[in-house]
Amino acid sequence: MTLLGAPAQRDLGAAAPRPVPGPAVVTVRDLSVAYGEDTVLTGVDLDLFGGEVVALLGASGSGKSSLMKSLTGFAPITGGSAVVDGHELRGARPRELRTVRAGVGQIFQQFNLIPRLSVLTNVLAGCLHRTGPASALGHFPAHERRRALELLDRVGIAHKANEPARSLSGGQQQRVAIARALMQQPRVILADEPVASLDPRLADSVLALLRDIAVSDGIPVLVSLHVVDLALVHSDRIVGLRDGRALLSGRAGELGSATLHELYADEEDPDVDDL
Numbered sequence: 001m002t003l004l005g006a007p008a009q010r011d012l013g014a015a016a017p018r019p020v021p022g023p024a025v026v027t028v029r030d031l032s033v034a035y036g037e038d039t040v041l042t043g044v045d046l047d048l049f050g051g052e053v054v055a056l057l058g059a060s061g062s063g064k065s066s067l068m069k070s071l072t073g074f075a076p077i078t079g080g081s082a083v084v085d086g087h088e089l090r091g092a093r094p095r096e097l098r099t100v101r102a103g104v105g106q107i108f109q110q111f112n113l114i115p116r117l118s119v120l121t122n123v124l125a126g127c128l129h130r131t132g133p134a135s136a137l138g139h140f141p142a143h144e145r146r147r148a149l150e151l152l153d154r155v156g157i158a159h160k161a162n163e164p165a166r167s168l169s170g171g172q173q174q175r176v177a178i179a180r181a182l183m184q185q186p187r188v189i190l191a192d193e194p195v196a197s198l199d200p201r202l203a204d205s206v207l208a209l210l211r212d213i214a215v216s217d218g219i220p221v222l223v224s225l226h227v228v229d230l231a232l233v234h235s236d237r238i239v240g241l242r243d244g245r246a247l248l249s250g251r252a253g254e255l256g257s258a259t260l261h262e263l264y265a266d267e268e269d270p271d272v273d274d275l
Contacts, residue, residue, distance in 0.1 A: 004252045022047050025085055025188050025220050026071060032079030033066050033244075040066045041152075043080070048220035050189060053211050055231035055252070056160040059242035059264050064224040067241070068192050071222075072104050073097040085187045102129040105181030105219075107191040107210075111173040115166035119157065119176050122165050123148040123213075126183025144183075153181040155209060173204035178209060189213070195230070200255040207234040228260050 026048035033041040038245040041063045049052055051254040056064045058121050069075035070082055070089065079260040087100045105126075113122045124140050127147075153177040160168060165176060174194060181189055186229075191210060195203035207223070211234055214221040230240050232252050240263045247263060250257075 005200040021103075022050060022062060026222075027083045028067075028161070030069075030080035031067075031070060031077065031082055032073045033063075033070050034078045035076065039078075039244065040075075041070070042247045044241075044244075045211045046239060046246070048119075048222055049219055050218040051215055052236040053214050053221045053223060053234060054237045054239060055235035056222065056239055056241060057226075057228065057231055057263055058261060062241040062263070063244040064241055065192055066244075068190050068222070068224060070188060072101050072106070098129075102184065103187040105184050105186035107181055107189065107194045108175070109193040111170075111177045113165040113173055113180075115178055116164055118162050118195065119152065119165055119168065120145070120148055122159040123151060123183050125181045126180040129184070148179070148183060151182050154182075157181045170198055171206065174198065174206050175201075175202050175209070178206075178213070182213065189219055189221045191221060193224055193226070203230060204234075210234070228257050232257075232262075250258055 024047040026242065027044065028044060028046040031044040031046075044066070044067060049096060058064050065113065066075045070077055071084055072087050075094060080090070085103055087096055089097070089100065093102070109210075110124055114125070124144060127140070127144050149158060149161060152161055154268045156179055156208075157168075157172055157175050157179075159265050160172065160176075165173060168176065177194075189210070194210070195206050198206060207230060210221050210223060213219060223235070232255065235252045237251050238248075238250060238255055238260070239246055242263050248259065
């Protein structure tokens with residue numbers, strides 16, 4: 001597959017940058033990731049600033065998940081650099097990686113809850129890294145329990161706190177996962193296809209919630225999506241990956257479906273709205 005345009009990332013929003021407060025929480029420069037001889041990312045640049053939502057778009061195999069994993073040290077960085085909250089991940093020692101991961105809230109397509117445990121306990125799992133061994137047995141400090149209930153109220157399902165996670169709908173489970181991520185007191189949130197298994201109405205509500213969290217808490221949110229329209233509505237900036245390279249980057253308001261269609265140019269009968 002031939003990369004459209006120049007090999008380097010094309011910044012379509014450079015003409016009218018949006019002011020952002022403070023330094024970048026995440027800085028990626030000339031990043032390469034490879035699994036053995038299989039290179040999956042090459043020369044990727046990315047900045048994430050507090051208070052913004054950045055959408056990753058690209059076909060399956062474009063490198064979206066690998067980019068996400070590189071920001072927590074779960075993908076092998078073979079070139080360039082990735083700095084998260086002041087920590088350089090390339091060559092980081094296990095202790096430093098644990099520190100980084102504790103400060104990164106992760107949200108997944110399949111929710112990753114423990115079905116038999118209560119909603120409240122699933123949220124409390126987000127503070128295990130700071131509460132010690134006793135909490136692994138279910139003994140959480142009172143102030144952490146209060147915080148978990150506050151977060152459940154914030155995401156709109158405090159009334160489900162004592163119910164098992166398996167009894168909730170998909171949209172409700174994703175809200176539990178968001179509350180769990182916030183329980184970590186994260187410096188950044190990574191959401192990997194968080195609405196892929198939800199219907200359009202629920203997808204809109206979950207992404208709107210993530211946008212509110214980014215703005216209200218000053219946390220950058222990086223979210224990978226397949227649906228172009230959702231990215232245009234719910235993100236501040238869009239980064240498009242293709243063949244492991246950042247093909248385009250720009251303000252969501254300055255991009256349109258036709259431009260983003262380039263990311264899928266070699267797909268058979270691509271229908272961007274369904275990707």
